[in-house]
Amino acid sequence: MRFSPLLDELIKSLQVLPGVGPKSAQRMAFALLERQRAGGRKLAHVLEQSLDRIGHCRQCRTFTEEEICPICANPKRALGGQLCIVESPADVVAIEQTGQFQGRYFVLMGHLSPLDGVGPEELGLDRLADWLAAEQFEELILATNPTVEGEATAYFIADIARSHGVRVSRIAHGVPIGGELELVDGNTLSHSLMGRKAFAD
């Protein structure tokens, strides 16, 4: 015990947050107690409410406290017939921030990982298949991560989509805009070469 028991417990509990070790947890605990008591109380309340009420969208599986998330509930998002497959709700945010996509999402909440017991069922792929059967999509965009698992998951889902007659695309991978070739890893550079397009394109 370094402090009083309750303060020790607070410092320990704060370490459940990603990227927060003993040192920053201590700094957080002191800051809350010293000058953020109202904000801290609000955080405790909102956190409890969130854990009680936030679940997954019944249609796209992203986080929401409603039955259906705001994106799925927006009829305009269905107009183009595009469905974008991502691994996590954070990916939805990243894509929304580009302002380049007006369709809907399906959030896997992970990727295929047999060793960790994550199979098609855990990713909700049966529900995705039902959705593809119930609604005629124009295009399914695979935006899983460019990792071994993300690629394997993309291939698996591409098969499902094709069996429903839906056109499938994969987001482009390559040298980041503004990036320098010599600083990019070989794997990315290979992708960049293989994915080359005619210059006038």
Place this chain on the structure above:
Amino acid sequence: MRFSPLLDELIKSLQVLPGVGPKSAQRMAFALLERQRAGGRKLAHVLEQSLDRIGHCRQCRTFTEEEICPICANPKRALGGQLCIVESPADVVAIEQTGQFQGRYFVLMGHLSPLDGVGPEELGLDRLADWLAAEQFEELILATNPTVEGEATAYFIADIARSHGVRVSRIAHGVPIGGELELVDGNTLSHSLMGRKAFAD
């Protein structure tokens, strides 16, 4: 609104934590919802309890949920008659971790800062004077920060201590152990020169 309202509120509430901006708050919210629901619930509960119950030690002003903190309550800490003045509870932790100090502390919870309305009363200096009057200390060690405000606060408290006939010392400032002279700022180097000791000391 980028997510559902409650999720937006959670991300906003998390930003009350020091060093947590919108991006890391989002990452924290998702991590809690995805795989730390039990830990998050625990955090909400402990945080609420802490804000309700943790106040200041009646004697030394550090954080504790008791009337008197464990250090003040330990009769062994009174034996040497040493009292160390620090600005914050985090400083108590830092000094305790050195294992070099067996006395008691008085925590100012800040430093003199007239422009911010922080005077002797806010730092509990009347209570410190009462303590110095009630108990005969051997030594009062000033461990406020080596900043303009910390120095001014140290001078002010030194006067109080001397008026009670208590010997006063200030922790040494200088080149950090393992530090390189050329990397230390000039002010620290000046302190280090002025605070020099005979080599055989």
